[in-house]
Amino acid sequence: MNKILSVKNLTKRYRNGITALSNVSMEIEHGEFVAIIGSSGSGKSTLLRCINRLIQPTEGSVEFDGSDICKLSSAELKKIRRKIGMIFQHHNLVNSLTVIQNVLHGRLGYMRTIPAVLGLYSDSDRRKALDLLEQTGLNSFVTQRAGELSGGQQQRVGILRALMQNPMLMLCDEPIASLDPHSAKLVMGLIKQLTVERGITCIVNLHQVEAAVRYATRIIGLDHGNIVFDDTPDKLTDDIIRKIYGGNPHDLIIGGKMHEGTEAQELVS
Amino acid sequence: MTVKHEGARVERRTKIQINNPSSFRNVKLFFLGFFLLSFASLLFLELDLAKVAARLPKMGNVLSRLAILSFDKLDILLKATAESVSVTVLSVFYSIVPSMILGAFMASNIIGSRAARAVISWICSIIRAIPTTVWVLIILACLGFGPAAGIIGMCFHTLAFLARAFQQSFENVPEGNIEALKSGGASRVRIFFQAILPGALSNMISWCAIRFESNFSESTILGMVGAGGVGYTVMACMNGYEYGRAGTAVLVILLLSFGLEALSIRLKKNI
Amino acid sequence: MKEPKLKSLCRKFKKRIVLLAVIVIVGGATWFARFNPLAIFFEMDTFISFFIKDFFPPQFVFQAENIRALFVTVAMAFAASMTAFLIAGFLSFLGSDTTSPSLILARGIRAVASVFRNVPTLVWAFILFMSFGIGETIGFLALLISSLGFLTRAFIETLDAAAPEIREAAVATGATYWKRVFCFILPDIIPGYISWLLYNVELNIRSSSIVGMVGGGGIGLVLFSYIKMYRYGKAAGIIIQIALLVIAFECVTKNIRKRILS
Numbered sequence: 001m002n003k004i005l006s007v008k009n010l011t012k013r014y015r016n017g018i019t020a021l022s023n024v025s026m027e028i029e030h031g032e033f034v035a036i037i038g039s040s041g042s043g044k045s046t047l048l049r050c051i052n053r054l055i056q057p058t059e060g061s062v063e064f065d066g067s068d069i070c071k072l073s074s075a076e077l078k079k080i081r082r083k084i085g086m087i088f089q090h091h092n093l094v095n096s097l098t099v100i101q102n103v104l105h106g107r108l109g110y111m112r113t114i115p116a117v118l119g120l121y122s123d124s125d126r127r128k129a130l131d132l133l134e135q136t137g138l139n140s141f142v143t144q145r146a147g148e149l150s151g152g153q154q155q156r157v158g159i160l161r162a163l164m165q166n167p168m169l170m171l172c173d174e175p176i177a178s179l180d181p182h183s184a185k186l187v188m189g190l191i192k193q194l195t196v197e198r199g200i201t202c203i204v205n206l207h208q209v210e211a212a213v214r215y216a217t218r219i220i221g222l223d224h225g226n227i228v229f230d231d232t233p234d235k236l237t238d239d240i241i242r243k244i245y246g247g248n249p250h251d252l253i254i255g256g257k258m259h260e261g262t263e264a265q266e267l268v269s
Numbered sequence: 270m271t272v273k274h275e276g277a278r279v280e281r282r283t284k285i286q287i288n289n290p291s292s293f294r295n296v297k298l299f300f301l302g303f304f305l306l307s308f309a310s311l312l313f314l315e316l317d318l319a320k321v322a323a324r325l326p327k328m329g330n331v332l333s334r335l336a337i338l339s340f341d342k343l344d345i346l347l348k349a350t351a352e353s354v355s356v357t358v359l360s361v362f363y364s365i366v367p368s369m370i371l372g373a374f375m376a377s378n379i380i381g382s383r384a385a386r387a388v389i390s391w392i393c394s395i396i397r398a399i400p401t402t403v404w405v406l407i408i409l410a411c412l413g414f415g416p417a418a419g420i421i422g423m424c425f426h427t428l429a430f431l432a433r434a435f436q437q438s439f440e441n442v443p444e445g446n447i448e449a450l451k452s453g454g455a456s457r458v459r460i461f462f463q464a465i466l467p468g469a470l471s472n473m474i475s476w477c478a479i480r481f482e483s484n485f486s487e488s489t490i491l492g493m494v495g496a497g498g499v500g501y502t503v504m505a506c507m508n509g510y511e512y513g514r515a516g517t518a519v520l521v522i523l524l525l526s527f528g529l530e531a532l533s534i535r536l537k538k539n540i
Numbered sequence: 541m542k543e544p545k546l547k548s549l550c551r552k553f554k555k556r557i558v559l560l561a562v563i564v565i566v567g568g569a570t571w572f573a574r575f576n577p578l579a580i581f582f583e584m585d586t587f588i589s590f591f592i593k594d595f596f597p598p599q600f601v602f603q604a605e606n607i608r609a610l611f612v613t614v615a616m617a618f619a620a621s622m623t624a625f626l627i628a629g630f631l632s633f634l635g636s637d638t639t640s641p642s643l644i645l646a647r648g649i650r651a652v653a654s655v656f657r658n659v660p661t662l663v664w665a666f667i668l669f670m671s672f673g674i675g676e677t678i679g680f681l682a683l684l685i686s687s688l689g690f691l692t693r694a695f696i697e698t699l700d701a702a703a704p705e706i707r708e709a710a711v712a713t714g715a716t717y718w719k720r721v722f723c724f725i726l727p728d729i730i731p732g733y734i735s736w737l738l739y740n741v742e743l744n745i746r747s748s749s750i751v752g753m754v755g756g757g758g759i760g761l762v763l764f765s766y767i768k769m770y771r772y773g774k775a776a777g778i779i780i781q782i783a784l785l786v787i788a789f790e791c792v793t794k795n796i797r798k799r800i801l802s
Contacts, residue, residue, distance in 0.1 A: 052712060054708060054711060054712065078714045078715070078716060079714065080714070081711070081712060081713065081714035082713070082714040084712070085712075086709070086712040086713075088705060088708065088709060090705050092703075092705040092706055092708060092709035093706075093709075094706055094724055094727050094728050095728070096727050096728060096730065096731060097289075097727050098287060098288060098289045100285075100287045101287050101288070104287060105709075105710075105713060105715075105723060105724070106713060108713055108714075108715040108719045108723055109713050109714030109715055111719075113716065113718050113719060116715075116718075116719045116722075116723060117718055117719060117722040117723065119287070119723070121287070123285070126285040126287065127285065130285055143286065143287070143288065143289050144289065145289055145292065158709075161709075161713075162713075165713060165714070171712075292800070295799050295800050296730070296734075296800055299734070299796060299799075299800055303618075303622065303737075304622060306618055307618045307619050307621065307622030307623075308622075309615075310614070310615035310616070310618040310619040310622075311615075311619045311622075311623075313611065313612075313615045314612065314615050314616060314619060314676050314677075314680060314757075315675075315676055315677075316676065316677050316680060317675060317677050318677065320672065320677070321672055321677055321681070324671060324672050327671050327672070328668070328671035328672065330671075331667065331670055331671045332667075335667070351572050352572060352573060354569065355568070355569035355570070355572040355573040356569075356573060358565055358566060358569040359566070359569050359570065359573060362566050362569075363577065394787060394790070395783055395787070397786075398782075398783040398784075398786035398787045398790070399779060399782065399783050399786075400746045400747075400749060400750050400782065400786075402662075402750045402753070403749075403750065403763070403779055403782065406763075406764075406767055406775075407591070407595070407779070408587075410590075410594060410595075410767060410772060410775075411586075411587050411590035411591050411594065412583070412586075412587055412590070415574075416573040416574070417573065417574065417576075417580065420573060421580065486660040487660075489660050489663065490660050490661075490662040490663070490750075493662055493663075493666060493753070493754055494753055494764075500660075500662075500663065503663060503666065504666060504754075507666070507667075507670050519659065519663065519667075522658075522659060522660070522663065523655065523658050523659055526658035526659070526660075527654065527658055530654075530658065
């Protein structure tokens with residue numbers, strides 16, 4: 001029963017009057033696989049980004065590892081972010097660097113500036129990256145340019161990058177939205193493995209309700225910035241799905257709508 | 270001892286490499302080569318930087334005198350400006366249609382014969398390789414002074430440039446549009462006008478906008494070698510020590526250049 | 541029903557207005573420049589006969605001076621490109637809103653770069669010539685100034701366009717400013733920067749071959765003096781050399797692009 005993340009009354013209002021999140025509260029426990037579902041504009045992206053303060057919340061608190069992220073100084077924030085890994089819909093790898101260089105980027109938060117800038121990763125770091133790549137079956141791509149890999153492979157590299165941070169928590173923003181079904185299965189399986197085998201808590205934004213039901217231990221449904229469902233997958237009824245998505249559940253299983261607009265996104269460093 | 274030695278050697282050999290060997294080496298080589306050549310160039314040039322440093326105050330003097338804008342004889346300046354603008358406009362305008370034709374003949378999705386395309390392509394490359402100013406000098410030598418010489422001279426280079434640019438635009442039209450008409454049995458001319466040209470149009474307008482910017486810049490330079498225009502005003506005024514008027518002329522060049530740049534950015538976005 | 545009608549009316553008008561504007565501008569230009577394309581067409585044979593008489597056969601003068609002038613031309617272009625690359629590379633980080641410590645500084649840098657870029661290279665050369673006198677130095681400096689303007693603007697554009705997604709990922713790992721810049725942003729923009737550098741070298745080779753006409757060094761000076769002395773045959777030789785130089789560099793940069801920027 002140990003909490004890892006405690007979100008209280010999180011609200012995000014933009015300058016143009018749009019309220020993306022309204023009084024969102026949730027408590028996540030160690031080792032959970034939480035899927036957040038909701039239609040475009042429901043606030044999924046905003047919620048995820050408020051947790052590691054990529055977006056600055058207007059009100060509320062986010063307690064993680066003993067501190068309120070919303071109140072941390074810039075330097076402390078960077079330290080805490082090391083413990084939170086994040087993967088993105090578009091993988092966000094540096095395409096012109098090799099796969100292993102991208103994976104090693106996960107260690108940058110722990111390294112001192114000069115070695116980091118010069119790319120002088122320690123031998124143990126390099127070995128760990130190589131091991132991770134082997135375990136995921138990507139060891140034939142080690143020195144290949146990241147941009148040459150397929151979408152599914154790139155996403156897995158992204159996960160490994162986050163893993164190199166030794167995170168306690170993983171935030172996954174629509175990780176399979178741009179992937180074909182087979183790659184999607186590999187990626188979701190990998191994320192599930194993280195929770196089960198390594199005890200890393202994962203919060204995953206998903207469009208695909210079916211994937212959420214199949215992999216998650218807990219589902220949170222968002223609608224227009226409010227939580228309308230927070231329970232185990234078996235309690236998710238068609239009625240609730242209809243309320244969240246405003247349509248017939250069976251029409252929604254196949255593939256995602258576009259990524260939510262993030263025009264007013266503020267990157268806080 | 271030997272074991273430790275071997276162990277250490279083995280350790281070093283298995284140091285995990287994280288770079289992509291081939292592309293990384295290429296980039297390193299390129300930068301190395303480039304910087305070496307450039308350093309050599311710097312040393313080779315008889316750069317009298319000491320003299321420059323010593324005369325820096327004089328440059329400050331010149332600049333400050335240029336900055337004191339004088340609006341004397343504004344009509345001459347305006348006339349010269351209009352001349353430069355006219356040269357710019359006409360050199361692009363009269364190049365458009367010939368470039369389309371030439372570009373069409375170089376495009377791989379219009380003409381099948383590789384040899385024919387290669388020949389035209391080479392001719393265009395050679396024409397393009399000769400700087401516009403040099404072309405204008407040639408024309409000046411043959412046809413005498415005046416803005417007309419400037420226009421014709423600029424047309425040569427602009428033609429070759431636009432032809433290549435249009436060729437790219439034509440080739441970038443998606444295969445689908447062309448195939449649809451081909452399967453209906455349309456003639457090549459018809460395909461060109463109905464599928465390729467409309468598809469490439471926005472691209473072509475962008476290229477023309479880019480040419481406007483460059484050609485205006487060139488036309489001001491032309492004045493300095495005798496084909497009239499704002500450049501000539503700058504030179505004549507500075508030679509006559511009328512720095513104020515020269516400064517105003519430079520300002521006009523700057524403003525117009527800014528304007529054209531902004532225009533082409535707008536055009537590129539709209540289309 | 542009224543709205544769509546109004547919109548389509550506006551669109552029809554827009555096309556006609558544009559057409560009208562084009563006619564006015566071209567007509568005005570033609571009148572102003574006293575340009576009669578038909579007359580030119582008929583004078584074509586005069587032009588061709590003059591051309592052949594004056595410029596053929598091209599004479600190649602392989603004196604030490606002329607050969608040196610060629611090297612000077614290339615050297616000015618390279619040296620200016622490299623120096624501008626280093627300075628502009630540094631300035632671009634200060635000039636982009638995304639990486640600059642001060643937005644006012646960024647705007648200032650962009651404004652100065654625009655001024656450098658929008659004044660033609662030869663005008664700079666002339667101004668420098670009036671201040672310092674003739675010489676290779678001013679050719680180099682003129683090329684340097686316009687290259688600085690060009691590259692700074694181009695680099696800032698590339699930097700701004702560097703995928704914001706990569707920036708997000710970088711921030712999420714907890715990396716500090718310098719680590720983000722060197723490990724994430726730099727590798728992403730280097731191909732773009734190299735591409736602009738190569739383009740700048742091509743542009744500089746062209747500019748450098750004519751900057752001699754207003755007092756810079758290099759082969760432009762030789763060409764200009766031949767033309768002034770009516771030695772058109774020798775001028776033709778120089779022109780061919782310039783053309784070959786430009787083509788050679790185009791081939792080299794094409795090759796380099798293929799190898800590095802695949």
